[in-house]
Amino acid sequence: KKLVFATNNQHKTEEIRAALIGQYEVLNLEDIGCFTDIPETANTLEGNATLKSNFVAEHFNLDCFADDSGLEIEALHNEPGVYSARYSGSRDSLENTNLVLKKLNGINNRNARFKTVISLMQNGENHLFEGVINGTIRAELAGDKGFGYDPIFQPDGYEITFAEMDMKEKNRISHRAIALKKMLAFLTK
Numbered sequence: 001k002k003l004v005f006a007t008n009n010q011h012k013t014e015e016i017r018a019a020l021i022g023q024y025e026v027l028n029l030e031d032i033g034c035f036t037d038i039p040e041t042a043n044t045l046e047g048n049a050t051l052k053s054n055f056v057a058e059h060f061n062l063d064c065f066a067d068d069s070g071l072e073i074e075a076l077h078n079e080p081g082v083y084s085a086r087y088s089g090s091r092d093s094l095e096n097t098n099l100v101l102k103k104l105n106g107i108n109n110r111n112a113r114f115k116t117v118i119s120l121m122q123n124g125e126n127h128l129f130e131g132v133i134n135g136t137i138r139a140e141l142a143g144d145k146g147f148g149y150d151p152i153f154q155p156d157g158y159e160i161t162f163a164e165m166d167m168k169e170k171n172r173i174s175h176r177a178i179a180l181k182k183m184l185a186f187l188t189k
């Protein structure tokens, strides 16, 4: 069985493929020949996930799903949130991560959460699935696995960051994995 995942983010594709191995073959935008930059102009994760899945459904006449994710930091009024990909103005992960560390410098409240919203377009209908994981923001980067803000996010109950976990371990607990499990339950019901 095949599923189209509307993303240009290779790290997301790898995580989703690893999580669905043996169940679904996952095609990304490149695989279906979509090289358009899909506009992400909404100001919510739900809105942007829907824009991405809708674009593929309309232009390629395919059922598909998309993931919009963000890091919400309590002391920063839930920033960067929906603006996570370009928080510093650039898509460079290190610049974005360093900006977060700078803004949290001297702040004791390190509480944060990662959130994923998946939009699944199936037969012209939009189905939304959410995954959240709570954690804290480290004072410094740690680990070189994963992507994005993984080196500064330590999930609750762990002494290591997402970037210090292998993909299998991250996929057991992550925001993305939680949202994906909900979508799978829906698809197999």
Ligand code: ITT
Pocket: 006, 007, 008, 009, 012, 040, 067, 068, 069, 070, 071, 084, 085, 093, 146, 147, 148, 149, 150, 162, 174, 176
């Ligand atoms: P697509 O829209 O093409 O899927 P994107 O990278 O633009 O890819 P988002 O719009 O969802 O994805 O942006 C979310 C940003 O948040 C992403 O670029 C990362 O920097 C960060 N992010 C998302 N999920 C993450 C994760 O599991 N670990 C660390 N950072 C993550």
